[in-house]
Amino acid sequence: MSELRQRLGREPDGAREPEEKEPESENKLDGETASDSESKSEFGGAPPAPTSDDTPEVLNRALSNLSSRWKNWWVRGILTLAMIAFFFIIIYLGPMVLMMIVMCVQIKCFQEIITIGYNVYRSYELPWFRTLSWYFLLCVNYFFYGETVTDYFFTLVQREEPLRILSKYHRFISFALYLTGFCMFVLSLVKKHYRLQFYMFGWTHVTLLIVVTQSHLIIHNLFEGMIWFIVPISCVICNDIMAYMFGFFFGRTPLIKLSPKKTWEGFIGGFFATVLFGLLLSYLMSGYRCFTCPVEFNNDSNSFTVDCEPSELFQLQEYNIPLVIQSVICWKTVRMYPFQIHSIALSTFASLIGPFGGFFASGFKRAFKIKDFANTIPGHGGIMDRFDCQYLMATFVNVYIASFIRGPNPSKLIQQLLALRPDQQVHIFNTLKAHLVDKGMLASSEDA
Structure with missing residues (x-):
């Protein structure tokens, strides 16, 4: 008996409760392998810690009696309404202000992603890393915005001698600027850190591809008519809000491991709500020339104008309703704008494919063990956290316009x-x- 008591008092490690010793795999995020852990020492220590609570003190005091779940719901709701109000204000200010806002958002998103790379690899004190990153951002923006100005404001460019010279040699100047940055990078290479520096060179260029190229496409969509800018962005915002609402109140079934809080109920509810919202918003906006006409430069007034004869897309037409639906709603025909049919494609993409931009961002954040890209917006994270789906949507809209809408422009x-x-x-x-x-x-x- 004494021997038995000794054995019971000295249990082997394997008999302990599982809570006392977590397996190594649970200490890692999904998808992290042994090589990822080994690379931490090579890349300079642990990644940045998750962002702390940045909720304004006023809201903290007002919502102190609520649970964390409902407190987060109210914080997100209040900040969402504030951002929507700001969106209405910049729409009222016109396309030029919208273009400047897009550029500011692009710069902020670039800064957030580059900062993550800097924080992860900062122990090596890589020379010129941040300087070169911002230099390449300047070069790429010079190239894209120069192409846009030459394309849309050709008459203005040809009238001014300095602009005409810059336009004629634009691509050569852009290449020379990039080549200068390339040579600076080669000169900055440090022995024993070559591989890490090439990692960061690739990091910068992938960030430029994701952020700058997509924001350039957003501006192209804007010049085709503000409706091609407002409706897609609004559909993504609506889907984000409605998916959150349906998931908050009815969510039970997990959707994807990358985002554990996403549910099938929110995904499906957000889809139907977004399609209906797209149809209604398109109907309201299609009757106003300020939304449907492309942005053009008027030589006589030396200003940008949004005035034209609406195309067939924005003229009411009568459509026959299929017989199956006629028996349900008792209507034979319906009057609607052709653009509303295109809005179904836009809202469907925003609901079904657009969220994958968010899933991609979630995977990126889990890879570096961070909660958000930044803490710019309380309850929402950084600017990139709010625009991860918008960039994917911008590419689709640009491709959609080029494939199904745009034709030769007589004025150009x-x-x-x-x-x-x-x-x-x-x-x-x-x-x-x-x-x-x-x-x-x-x-x-x-x-x-």
Whole structure:
């Protein structure tokens, strides 16, 4: 018996309660492997800690009696309403202000992602890392914005001598600027840290691809008409809000491991709410020229104008309702704008594919063991946390316009023709006249 008591008093390690010793795999986030752990020592220590509570003190006091779940709900709700109000204000200020806001958001998102890389690898004190990152951001923005100005404001560029020279050699200047940064990077390479420096070189370029390229596409969408800017962004915002609401009140079934709080109930509820919202918002905006007309530069007034004859997309048309639906709603026809049909595609993408931008960001944050990209917006994280789905949406809208909407722009063609030499204009005129005579749209000189 004494021997038995000794054995019971000296239990082996394997008999202990599992809470006393967690397996090593549980100490890591999903997807982290042994190589990830080993790389921590190579990359300079532990990653940054999760962000702390940054809720304003006023809200903390007002919501002190609530549970953390409901407190987070109210904080997110109040800040969401504030951001929506700010969105309405910048829409009222016009497309140029919107373009500047997009650029500011782009710079902030770039700063948040680059800062994560700097915090993870800072122990090596890599020379010129931050300087080169911001230099490459400047180069890429110069290239993209120069292309946009030349494309949309060709007449203005041709009228001003300095702008005409910059436009003519724009791509060569852009390449020279990038080449300078490339040479600076090569000169900054430090022995024993080559691999890490190339990691960070790739980090900077992937960030530029994700952030700058997408923001450039957002601006292109804006110049096609503010409706192509507002409706997609609003659909993503609506889906984010409604998916959160449905998930908060009805969520039971987990959707994806990368985002444990996401549920199927929120995903499906957000989809139907966003499609309905897209149809209603498109109907309201399609009747106003300030939303549907492209942004153009007026030579006479030297200002940007948003005025045109609405295209067929924004003119009410009558559609026959399928017989199956007629028996349910007792309507045979419905009057709607053709753009509303396109809004279904936009809202569907915002609901079904757009969230994958958020899942991608969640995987990125879990890889570096951070809660948010930053703590800029209480309850929401950083600017990148709010725009992770918007960038994916911007690419889709730009591709959608190029594939199904955009056609030749007569005003741009005329601007380019007027910039040609007189002999080139005469040649094009004779070629076009001969083509129209062959088509029978003009009488030939012999018939006259």
